[in-house]
Amino acid sequence: MDYYGYRGFIARILSSLGLEPGDYVRIIKSNGLVIEGILLPRYSLVDEPILVVKLKNGYNIGIRVDESDVLEKIGRVERGSPGAPVPLAESIEVGDKHVFILGCGGTVASRIDYETGAVKPYISPEELTLSIPELLKYASIDAEQLFSILSEDMKPWMWSKIIDETAKIISRGYDGIVITHGTDTMSYTSAALSFAFHRGLPVPVAMTGSQRSSDRPSSDASFNLVAATLVASNAPFAEVTVVMHGESSDTYALAHRGVRIRKMHTSRRDAFHSINARPLARVWPYDNRIEILDWNFRKRGDYSLAVDNGFDEKVAYIKHYPGPIAEIIDILVDKGFHGIVIEGTGFGHVSSDAIESIRRAVESGVPVVVASQTLFGRVNLNVYSTGRKMLEAGVIPVEDMLPEVAYVKLSWVLARTRDLKDVRVMMQANIAGEMSLRHDLNLYPRWVYE
Amino acid sequence: MDYYGYRGFIARILSSLGLEPGDYVRIIKSNGLVIEGILLPRYSLVDEPILVVKLKNGYNIGIRVDESDVLEKIGRVERGSPGAPVPLAESIEVGDKHVFILGCGGTVASRIDYETGAVKPYISPEELTLSIPELLKYASIDAEQLFSILSEDMKPWMWSKIIDETAKIISRGYDGIVITHGTDTMSYTSAALSFAFHRGLPVPVAMTGSQRSSDRPSSDASFNLVAATLVASNAPFAEVTVVMHGESSDTYALAHRGVRIRKMHTSRRDAFHSINARPLARVWPYDNRIEILDWNFRKRGDYSLAVDNGFDEKVAYIKHYPGPIAEIIDILVDKGFHGIVIEGTGFGHVSSDAIESIRRAVESGVPVVVASQTLFGRVNLNVYSTGRKMLEAGVIPVEDMLPEVAYVKLSWVLARTRDLKDVRVMMQANIAGEMSLRHDLNLYPRWVYE
Incomplete structure (x- = not known):
């Protein structure tokens, strides 16, 4: 049944109440919300239980209704009468x-x-x-x-x-x-x-x-x-x-x-x-x-x-700090987490004593991804000896990707593959604009202390 | 033995070599560093194995020496001679x-x-x-x-x-x-x-x-x-x-x-x-x-x-994220961590399902401190229902303190007291300028995208 573009139970209710476009209607929603306006024909775009009315302010609005909502006719305004709504084109350009x-x-x-x-x-x-x-x-x-x-x-x-x-x-x-x-x-x-x-x-x-x-x-x-x-x-x-x-x-x-x-x-x-x-x-x-x-x-x-x-729900996202980070990585691996994202310090570093824990994680099939807790800038594990050891242990550095985004991305990647090589390739590929090759200097905010 | 202000083995070496202030000396340190300059009398301020020489550029420098370093006399320059160093006052004001x-x-x-x-x-x-x-x-x-x-x-x-x-x-x-x-x-x-x-x-x-x-x-x-x-x-x-x-x-x-x-x-x-x-x-x-x-x-x-x-070395510092944060808190408590700092979202929130884990932590004597991962701004657990439940579960919010600083402070506080009430009082007291009552708007950097 198609009733002025409406279908399903809305079409049934409208026709049983004899409501037609141009009628003033009141909709009393089950949550207490009351909306009044002039019934319009339905846009045909989607097949959803949505009633379209023109409000007093001249706007059209689609109102989702269900069978428990109350629909009443409260009048009908003929075109040109004083109570009629201002025609669309003359009010506001919708x-x-x-x-x-x-x-x-x-x-x-x-x-x-x-x-x-x-x-x-x-x-x-x-x-x-x-x-x-x-x-x-x-x-x-x-x-x-x-x-x-x-x-x-x-x-x-x-x-x-x-x-x-x-x-x-x-x-x-x-x-x-x-x-x-x-x-x-x-x-x-x-x-x-x-x-x-x-x-x-x-x-x-x-x-x-x-x-x-x-x-x-x-x-x-x-x-x-x-x-x-x-x-x-x-x-x-x-x-x-x-x-x-x-x-x-x-x-x-x-x-x-x-x-x-x-x-x-x-x-x-x-x-x-x-x-x-x-x-x-x-x-x-x-x-x-x-x-x-x-x-x-x-x-x-x-x-x-x-x-x-x-998305894989079993991904750990931790922040490196001067505490027992090696122990925390070990615990997460033992508890069966599928992947770990670390907010490393500076260029993406972890403390030397955590490198063995990372190696163990990687060897047991748990990818360890590294971003930086500085937020701004780019991970680079080639500058310092720590970084080189981290790379050798198998970490996956992710350039200038935000650590939060690295976490979301790893959750998404791990739901597609658990193969460490594939995880690395996907994490290091720029998939949705999450990384860029270079920045200009203007991307750092101005720190003004007045 | 005091030898031109020098004591201990330096005094012994200097006197055995017959070295006196005004002599050009060469110090060959065990790490290969070679320093040449004019021996000066020792400042009396500290009793340390430090040799003071005037460098060619006119600066005085204190050089830490040990008994394995080699000390040689390489000449003596009389005041006024062409090779003499420029007098201090005429060179650079040290x-x-x-x-x-x-x-x-x-x-x-x-x-x-x-x-x-x-x-x-x-x-x-x-x-x-x-x-x-x-x-x-x-x-x-x-x-x-x-x-x-x-x-x-x-x-x-x-x-x-x-x-x-x-x-x-x-x-x-x-x-x-x-x-x-x-x-x-x-x-x-x-x-x-x-x-x-x-x-x-x-x-x-x-x-x-x-x-x-x-x-x-x-x-x-x-x-x-x-x-x-x-x-x-x-x-x-x-x-x-x-x-x-x-x-x-x-x-x-x-x-x-x-x-x-x-x-x-x-x-x-x-x-x-x-x-x-x-x-x-x-x-x-x-x-x-x-x-x-x-x-x-x-x-x-x-x-x-x-x-x-x-400082207490057994403090956990974690970041809240949409993953299994309740499980992570439980693990840390079970593993005997003495305190937990959480970088909450926004005003300092955690997900509702983590609140029971926080309550359990607090009930077993593990303080849970909350700062914000936004870094800028101030924790406020009174605005949203989640925050109120967190307060009721016993979290300690720490105003505008940086999360990293909250971690250091909790490590320091827990080395003084493990009593939850005292921990709360100390964490919420402004001890070293780590919190302030209000900010002016200028403290936020200018984000200019050109």
């Missing part, structure tokens, strides 16, 4: 693109719990869209909540679910995807998506979040979401990016490559920065402007969808 | 301060090993002083090699040896101490010294190192050593600092507080930066100028020497 917002929790979708005073994630993407109508300037929005967690709880199996869901959404033909996610581990998830989609992403995937919850006046949720929607709908690059405030004021956002990003501050709006790389673009969300900073990107539409999903 | 350089290895005291091509640490502080006569502009230099290791091999028991040695040197009355150290773990050692001397440091302890070995033309060893010597001899503050290049060019160095510093780049000269704090001073080594940036310091001479040495 973007002709289609963007899907996939909600994965985090502060961007959270509110203060007035019982405990703490912040909990429980706003649906639809509620978000309703509260930020500027989103619709660039695209019509469909939305779905996949997880409602704080991102410290994110695990590799959840990356896989996000990747599967993203692939499904892309295959339906959207112009881009926005993924809302907690900021704490957003960079781990963005790296996971980058590797999983490295062979084929036809449209942009823009992850975003916020440092302050969306019901606080100082929230950055709205700014970031609009910027991410602009990237998803209109960016020329089809890459996994993290789109967040570029400065603390509401000027521009930055679209960072998913494998180059790090949260560098606990609370600032401009906490996210690219390390050892230039962001892909500067994004002015209220100005419909995307300024490309790195032209070496994969173009929208150049690749068709290809997914390489799956 | 500083009237006394500085001790304590060598602990690292690149600053390393050379390329032409056999393997790698860099190994084996230059003595005396050789360093000889090759950098500018040091003597600020002070007469005595020197000693305590360790000749690369700093990735530094362990807490070595911190203790450095601290003991530093205390001995201070008690002899020097105006300041320079400690040369590898850059990889210098910030850990500087934090250890800061805690051990928090109750009383009468003179500056300036740690320094270099990112490129001193026999390379691009070495920063000379610049950094001169800057550190200027701080040790003349700074108004008696604190443990790390003195390193402030910019990549040879303009100024920065004197960072030992508990606020981090190596942020694998190879740049300006790799060291203060996090969440202003450096104590900007230092122009070739210009005899120290510009104070933070006036809230402990003044030279305000405190008499007091040492609080000793």
